[in-house]
Amino acid sequence: MKKFLTTRDPNPPCIPKETGLKALPDPPALPSWLSEDEINYFATKFNQKGFTGGLNYYRAMNLNWELMAPWTGLQIQVPVKFIVGDLDITYHIPGVKEYLQNGGFKKNVPFLQELVVMEGVAHFINQEKPQEISMHIYDFIKKF
Secondary structure: OHHHHHOOOOOOOOOOOOOHHHHOOOOOOOOOOOOHHHHHHHHHHHHHHOOHHHHHHHHOHHHHHHHHHHHOOOOOOOOEEEEEEOOOHHHHOOOHHHHHHOOHHHHHOOOEEEEEEEOOOOOOHHHHOHHHHHHHHHHHHOOO
16 A cells, blocks of 8 residues: 555556566655555555455446547536646646647636646645645635
8 A cells, every 4th residue: 555655656557467566666654644544544445345446447448438428529618727746647648748738628628727737746636735735626616
């Protein structure tokens, strides 16, 4: 769990089949936003339930495309503030940065109010920077 939650590498993980997550380097220390108690809580839940739910999202990706087909090309017609960390693996999927930064996202989300790329933040953005995320949300909501 420590390795999974604390990775700072935005590249897709390369996990050898033979060794699994043991191949990932051990974090030198837990970051300030993650406690040993939280690690133990997540590990306990993982041991009880497994990671099937998390993996099912990816297993159903083709089905999701099929189910979402009726909405292809539809624009999001509500005000949006989009926040992502610059170390988030999803931000580094080929083409995503360009889509977000060069107008593709704005075309599909015409009421995009703001695109925020937080520096030094990975996938667990609300845990890593809770105060900043809360302020972004609060500032966005109070406009309306």
